[in-house]
Amino acid sequence: MAKVIAIANQKGGVGKTTTAINLGAALAELGKTVLLVDIDPQGNATSGVGIEKSTIQHDVYEVLIDEAPIAPAIRHTERQGLDIVPATLQLAGAEVELTTQIARETRLKNGLAAVQNQYDYCLIDCPPSLGQLAINGFTASDRILIPVQSEYYALEGLGQLLQTIDLVRKHFNPDLAILGVLMTMFDGRTNLAAQVVSEVQQHFSDKVFKTIIPRATRLAEAPSYGESIIDYDSSSRGAAAYRDLAKEVVARYGN
Amino acid sequence: MAKVIAIANQKGGVGKTTTAINLGAALAELGKTVLLVDIDPQGNATSGVGIEKSTIQHDVYEVLIDEAPIAPAIRHTERQGLDIVPATLQLAGAEVELTTQIARETRLKNGLAAVQNQYDYCLIDCPPSLGQLAINGFTASDRILIPVQSEYYALEGLGQLLQTIDLVRKHFNPDLAILGVLMTMFDGRTNLAAQVVSEVQQHFSDKVFKTIIPRATRLAEAPSYGESIIDYDSSSRGAAAYRDLAKEVVARYGN
Numbered sequence: 001m002a003k004v005i006a007i008a009n010q011k012g013g014v015g016k017t018t019t020a021i022n023l024g025a026a027l028a029e030l031g032k033t034v035l036l037v038d039i040d041p042q043g044n045a046t047s048g049v050g051i052e053k054s055t056i057q058h059d060v061y062e063v064l065i066d067e068a069p070i071a072p073a074i075r076h077t078e079r080q081g082l083d084i085v086p087a088t089l090q091l092a093g094a095e096v097e098l099t100t101q102i103a104r105e106t107r108l109k110n111g112l113a114a115v116q117n118q119y120d121y122c123l124i125d126c127p128p129s130l131g132q133l134a135i136n137g138f139t140a141s142d143r144i145l146i147p148v149q150s151e152y153y154a155l156e157g158l159g160q161l162l163q164t165i166d167l168v169r170k171h172f173n174p175d176l177a178i179l180g181v182l183m184t185m186f187d188g189r190t191n192l193a194a195q196v197v198s199e200v201q202q203h204f205s206d207k208v209f210k211t212i213i214p215r216a217t218r219l220a221e222a223p224s225y226g227e228s229i230i231d232y233d234s235s236s237r238g239a240a241a242y243r244d245l246a247k248e249v250v251a252r253y254g255n
Numbered sequence: 256m257a258k259v260i261a262i263a264n265q266k267g268g269v270g271k272t273t274t275a276i277n278l279g280a281a282l283a284e285l286g287k288t289v290l291l292v293d294i295d296p297q298g299n300a301t302s303g304v305g306i307e308k309s310t311i312q313h314d315v316y317e318v319l320i321d322e323a324p325i326a327p328a329i330r331h332t333e334r335q336g337l338d339i340v341p342a343t344l345q346l347a348g349a350e351v352e353l354t355t356q357i358a359r360e361t362r363l364k365n366g367l368a369a370v371q372n373q374y375d376y377c378l379i380d381c382p383p384s385l386g387q388l389a390i391n392g393f394t395a396s397d398r399i400l401i402p403v404q405s406e407y408y409a410l411e412g413l414g415q416l417l418q419t420i421d422l423v424r425k426h427f428n429p430d431l432a433i434l435g436v437l438m439t440m441f442d443g444r445t446n447l448a449a450q451v452v453s454e455v456q457q458h459f460s461d462k463v464f465k466t467i468i469p470r471a472t473r474l475a476e477a478p479s480y481g482e483s484i485i486d487y488d489s490s491s492r493g494a495a496a497y498r499d500l501a502k503e504v505v506a507r508y509g510n
């Protein structure tokens with residue numbers, strides 16, 4: 001039974017895509033098989049793993065809108081054990097088009113069902129909003145991982161996110177739970193970061209992962225080579241942090 | 256006649272709110288009167304200028320959904336000459352609620368019309384998406400300022416943004432034009448930043464502002480005090496950059 005995790009936070013630029021790619025690569029390095037699903041119309045996870053958008057013949061849009069089978073859309077990445085369902089520009093239309101579709105909230109869940117058990121983990125990279133695409137991500141998942149930037153605005157939108165998760169749990173997905181809250185872009189040189197971390201720990205206590213992802217330039221460089229941090233710079237602080245996170249994620253699931 | 260500028264980019268975390276607040280404060284320091292309009296449900300611009308959400312009696316949601324007058328929602332900030340129309344959590348419902356409203360695209364434009372000429376500039380802080388709220392922002396504006404982070408994913412979504420601007424220009428706002436593209440979070444220590452800047456300059460040539468906003472911790476600290484960078488640390492690199500930007504914006508408008 002695959003473990004399906006939505007990586008979500010409607011605050012922009014907090015490290016959702018970076019976490020999806022690098023947690024995925026670190027889990028693959030541990031010998032797990034991982035499927036990334038890119039449901040952000042910007043398609044950053046798709047380009048971040050080196051998939052050239054012009055070579056994509058089938059994408060997640062067809063799964064959501066045409067209820068096309070997902071298998072033909074799956075692409076391998078450079079990292080052994082890490083596959084992806086890519087996103088292209090046409091996904092930008094899905095947010096509006098889904099509004100009028102029958103069973104709009106469960107399209108991704110239904111599409112994933114056909115392949116998810118071929119993987120140990122499925123990681124869904126969500127867009128920075130709480131619309132139909134994000135709701136599809138939550139409905140298809142059993143857990144949610146919430147990246148939170150170690151900066152001031154970080155706490156502001158978390159209430160809305162928790163409300164949306166509650167609504168999805170109530171109407172579509174009774175088992176949906178928060179896997180954890182991940183502090184990202186931690187800059188040890190400022191007091192601000194430490195203050196935000198302690199505030200998040202007060203709100204979420206043991207839901208907060210012990211692993212804290214540092215702000216590290218190598219993490220921002222890796223996607224320009226279409227590689228995860230594990231492949232781009234295996235000995236970097238970023239790679240070490242995402243390896244630690246992968247171990248914590250496996251431990252939280254209990255196997 | 257007020258100059259209305261939407262600050263927009265659906266890529267998350269690129270510095271839209273930081274630019275709205277600090278460009279606003281720098282314009283106010285030049286003696287201009289400025290109205291900020293927060294149409295992001297997260298309400299970061301509202302808290303970033305020190306407005307306590309629990310004290311808000313009228314917000315932009317009522318202007319959009321109930322067509323309430325905008326004047327009662329306007330609040331002064333600590334910075335002389337800088338006012339704001341705040342956002343609260345209820346705005347999160349507006350994205351969906353607007354879908355079925357008559358003249359949904361022009362609600363903000365109609366609301367602003369009553370007060371905009373009391374200001375020299377109106378700056379609209381947009382959410383990280385291209386839905387109804389962002390479209391309201393574009394329809395209400397005569398110019399768009401596009402912050403672009405000096406990092407790899409920066410260029411990916413710009414095509415969608417330009418397409419949406421074209422659609423709004425065609426259907427609702429024939430005079431809508433790009434005021435400029437602003438490079439943000441520039442970190443001189445990495446090659447990546449310089450590469451991204453030169454690529455953006457190739458695409459947008461003289462639309463790119465000469466001013467480049469550096470990555471600077473003081474900019475990330477200021478909102479935790481509810482202050483603009485001008486008030487938080489007037490001698491910082493961030494304050495100097497936003498002062499330069501304000502002068503460039505005034506020059507681009509020709510007065």
Ligand SMILES: Nc1ncnc2c1ncn2[C@@H]1O[C@H](COP(=O)(O)OP(=O)(O)OP(=O)(O)O)[C@@H](O)[C@H]1O
Pocket residue numbers: 011012013014015016017018019040044126127128184185186213214215216217219220221223265266267268383406407408
């Ligand atoms: N720990 C880190 N250290 C330094 N840079 C980082 C780190 N994590 C992410 N970045 C960079 O910060 C930017 C934002 O990260 P990312 O795109 O992963 O966030 P996101 O939450 O997916 O954004 P969006 O809301 O647009 O989907 C990217 O340029 C990324 O390369």
Ligand SMILES: Nc1ncnc2c1ncn2[C@@H]1O[C@H](COP(=O)(O)OP(=O)(O)OP(=O)(O)O)[C@@H](O)[C@H]1O
Pocket residue numbers: 010011012013128149151152153266267268269270271272273274295299381382383439440441468469470471472474475476478
């Ligand atoms: N030049 C800068 N140097 C350092 N930090 C910055 C800079 N500009 C913005 N920040 C910080 O980066 C984070 C993202 O900036 P901001 O919230 O302004 O982006 P945004 O585009 O408005 O995000 P969203 O897409 O969620 O609306 C914030 O924590 C902010 O304080």
Ligand SMILES: [Mg+2]
Pocket residue numbers: 016017018040044125126127
């Ligand atoms: Mg992303």
Ligand SMILES: [Mg+2]
Pocket residue numbers: 271272273295299380381382
């Ligand atoms: Mg913002």
